[in-house]
Amino acid sequence: MQKHTFTISLFAGIFVLTALAQFGVINQYLQSVIMLMGVNIILSTSLNLVNGYMGEFSCGHGGFMCVGAYVSSVVTVLLFSKNHILGAPLLPPSLALFAFPLALFAGAAVAAVAGLVVAIPSFKTRGDYLAIITLAANYIVISAIDNMEIIGGPRGFMGMNATVHGMEGLLDIPWMLLWVLFGTVFTVWLLRRFVTSTLGKGVPAIAQDEIAAEIMSVDTNRMKLIAFMLSSGLAGLAGGLFAHILGYVNPHSFDIMKSTEVMVMVYLGGMGSLSGATLSAVLFTVLLEVLRPLEIWKWVVIPLLLILLMQFRPEGIMGNKELSDLFPKLKKYYSFK
Amino acid sequence: MNTLLEVKNLKVRYGNIEALHGISFKVDEGEIVTLIGANGAGKSTTLLSICRLPPPEAPRVIEGDILYKGQSILNVPPHKIVSDLNMALVPEGRRIFGNLTVDENLKLATYARTDGSEAVDRDFERVFTLFPRLAERRKQRSESLSGGEQQMLALGRALMSKCSFIMLDEPSMGLAPLLMYDMFRTLKVLNQEGMTILLIEQNANLALRFAHRGYVLDTGEIVAQGSSEELLADPEVKKAYLGG
Numbered sequence: 061m062q063k064h065t066f067t068i069s070l071f072a073g074i075f076v077l078t079a080l081a082q083f084g085v086i087n088q089y090l091q092s093v094i095m096l097m098g099v100n101i102i103l104s105t106s107l108n109l110v111n112g113y114m115g116e117f118s119c120g121h122g123g124f125m126c127v128g129a130y131v132s133s134v135v136t137v138l139l140f141s142k143n144h145i146l147g148a149p150l151l152p153p154s155l156a157l158f159a160f161p162l163a164l165f166a167g168a169a170v171a172a173v174a175g176l177v178v179a180i181p182s183f184k185t186r187g188d189y190l191a192i193i194t195l196a197a198n199y200i201v202i203s204a205i206d207n208m209e210i211i212g213g214p215r216g217f218m219g220m221n222a223t224v225h226g227m228e229g230l231l232d233i234p235w236m237l238l239w240v241l242f243g244t245v246f247t248v249w250l251l252r253r254f255v256t257s258t259l260g261k262g263v264p265a266i267a268q269d270e271i272a273a274e275i276m277s278v279d280t281n282r283m284k285l286i287a288f289m290l291s292s293g294l295a296g297l298a299g300g301l302f303a304h305i306l307g308y309v310n311p312h313s314f315d316i317m318k319s320t321e322v323m324v325m326v327y328l329g330g331m332g333s334l335s336g337a338t339l340s341a342v343l344f345t346v347l348l349e350v351l352r353p354l355e356i357w358k359w360v361v362i363p364l365l366l367i368l369l370m371q372f373r374p375e376g377i378m379g380n381k382e383l384s385d386l387f388p389k390l391k392k393y394y395s396f397k
Numbered sequence: 398m399n400t401l402l403e404v405k406n407l408k409v410r411y412g413n414i415e416a417l418h419g420i421s422f423k424v425d426e427g428e429i430v431t432l433i434g435a436n437g438a439g440k441s442t443t444l445l446s447i448c449r450l451p452p453p454e455a456p457r458v459i460e461g462d463i464l465y466k467g468q469s470i471l472n473v474p475p476h477k478i479v480s481d482l483n484m485a486l487v488p489e490g491r492r493i494f495g496n497l498t499v500d501e502n503l504k505l506a507t508y509a510r511t512d513g514s515e516a517v518d519r520d521f522e523r524v525f526t527l528f529p530r531l532a533e534r535r536k537q538r539s540e541s542l543s544g545g546e547q548q549m550l551a552l553g554r555a556l557m558s559k560c561s562f563i564m565l566d567e568p569s570m571g572l573a574p575l576l577m578y579d580m581f582r583t584l585k586v587l588n589q590e591g592m593t594i595l596l597i598e599q600n601a602n603l604a605l606r607f608a609h610r611g612y613v614l615d616t617g618e619i620v621a622q623g624s625s626e627e628l629l630a631d632p633e634v635k636k637a638y639l640g641g
Contacts (some may be wrong), residue, residue, distance in 0.1 A: 261505055265494060271450055272492035276557060277479035277509035380496075 066394035074241045081234040091237055093349055095305045098240035099298045102247045102339035104325035105166075105334055106294035107315075111323065112331035112380070113255055114287050115267030117180065117191040118200030121295050121322045124171045126314035128199055128296025129303040132167030133220050134211060136160065136304070138348050141222035147209055149222070156226025160239070164300040171296020172289040174201065179288035183281050186270075197320055205311040216310035220303055240301050247294050252334055254290065263287050264332065324366055336378030398425040398565055400467075401562060401593050407461035409439075409446050416442045416456060419615040429588050431596040431625075433638060434614035439485050440597045441489055442542070443614070444566050448486050449475050469488040480509035485560035489567050491551040495540030500529055502539050502550055506557035516559070524553040525574075545576035551634040552583070563587070564595045569603065579606050605629050613638065 077094065080086045086094075104122060110118045137143050139159055151159060177197045182190050184260045190285040211217045227235040234325045262283040265273035274280055321344070329340030347365075351358035369376070384390045402424040409417040417439045425428045432440050442456050447463055449471075462469050465482055478484050494502050503524060509516050525532035528549040533544060539550055548568055555563050565584075569577045577600075585607065588594055598604035605611050605625045612619040613634055621634055628634050 176442075209569060264497070264506065265505060268494045268496065269492050272488065272494065274450060274475045274485045275448065275479060275488060275492075276506050276554070278505075279474070279476045336429045 095240045097246040097345040101299035104337040104341040118194040120194035122314040122318035123198035123201035124292035124295035127298035128167035128171040128299030131170040131375040132163040132300030135163040136223040137219040141219040153226030168299035170298040172293030175289045175292030218308040221307040330378035332380035333378040335383035429594045429608040431608035433601040438614040439617045485555035487565045501563040506554040
């Protein structure tokens with residue numbers, strides 16, 4: 061029983077949060093902050109796989125998020141809303157609940173394929189040069205969508221609310237909150253499984269010494285392919301959730317500014333630490349909300365905090381340790397690796 | 398005796414510079430063979446060409462062939478050389494994973510093994526019997542080990558990959574004489590258990606005392622070869638590499 065404490069409390073937490081939202085104990089604003097937190101956790105943990113565990117410097121995470129957001133939005137709009145270009149809804153709204161996860165998955169899958177744009181050059185390019193490639197990938201995605209009139213171009217794309225309403229029509233509970241919570245748990249679970257698996261050990265091996273990894277029979281090209289695609293796929297999942305939380309997407313919400321935000325979360329939390337990335341995503345989201353009264357000045361304060369962090373604790377909040385390394389007693393409460 | 402590794406007329410280039418001008422040598426099963434020579438003679442290049450390590454370090458083979466058990470391995474990618482051909486490389490400078498513990502380093506070497514955890518456990522036992530010092534430091538981060546212990550770890554790691562052929566690049570580098578002899582004694586034990594060893598060494602005296610046969614490399618060419626006794630007695634070799 062004790063070994064499952066963590067898992068049980070996790071699901072109990074999801075249940076309680078959903079119930080609180082359902083009965084109006086936490087208002088819409090708080091709900092959206094919580095959902096944003098979830099999306100940020102997905103983004104920072106997935107980027108941590110590449111920037112933290114694999115030691116590369118990817119600064120185009122927003123681009124993959126954008127791909128996921130647009131693909132899943134187009135799928136749900138095509139299926140459930142009336143759109144002047146994509147036409148009448150193809151399916152009745154009662155199917156929204158079942159189609160939504162598939163749409164999210166489609167977004168993640170296409171984003172993973174988009175990850176190839178970075179993964180393939182990474183075979184021969186490393187470090188700063190690869191960073192420039194990731195930056196270019198981000199720009200390519202944004203500019204491509206900017207120029208696609210069919211999905212709104214620079215004006216953005218909307219109509220995703222119909223799907224959310226469809227789900228609410230079936231059963232009136234805060235579905236998006238539930239999906240975000242599940243998506244977050246799924247992402248952290250998947251990444252945790254991956255980096256602790258034998259296969260996943262190849263990732264930190266690449267970070268340390270690519271040649272040594274190769275003579276330990278790690279197929280470095282394959283590992284990079286897996287890591288980049290997994291990371292960008294999960295960013296796509298975050299994008300899909302984000303798009304359906306807001307009900308509106310604009311290519312410029314995923315530009316280099318977004319990628320920077322995600323990087324800040326990774327370096328704030330500590331490279332190579334999933335609990336660090338989770339913690340910092342939560343802190344960062346809260347910080348953004350707390351500093352909201354400062355308006356645009358918050359973008360002076362937050363980078364300043366980052367400078368101070370790099371000066372006084374360059375390894376981030378957690379270093380490359382997990383919470384369970386700092387508090388070994390926590391290990392009693394879960395049985396998974 | 399079966400020939401395990403055969404290098405035929407190997408010419409290798411780094412960019413426009415030819416580093417090996419057509420060298421040939423072979424290693425028989427169960428043998429210890431050493432390549433000796435001064436700095437820049439092409440010893441490490443030879444090993445890197447056999448393993449085909451990824452760019453930018455990879456030297457480019459422009460002529461000749463490398464046969465392993467009679468098959469050309471020029472087109473085998475490096476990670477397959479370890480996993481499919483059971484060769485292992487203990488690279489120059491050890492290249493252990495400093496932020497991993499001793500245990501984790503050894504475990505990483507079993508990355509591509511498919512022969513089950515029992516065989517892996519047996520190999521763990523074997524490595525810790527050969528190197529009791531490593532057993533004492535299993536949970537320690539390997540960057541905190543001494544140079545000698547790191548070298549043991551590099552060799553232990555090679556053993557964990559289920560190899561029957563080990564290539565060592567300057568294992569004595571930076572080791573105290575006592576540790577150096579220990580290392581070579583261990584290699585001798587491994588050889589008696591059937592391991593084939595290709596050893597690259599600057600310390601020609603030590604290498605020839607330990608190996609069955611040797612080749613002397615000089616600026617990309619093999620200038621002398623023979624059994625260790627012959628080379629140790631060769632006046633030219635004596636003069637150039639053994640200090641008179």
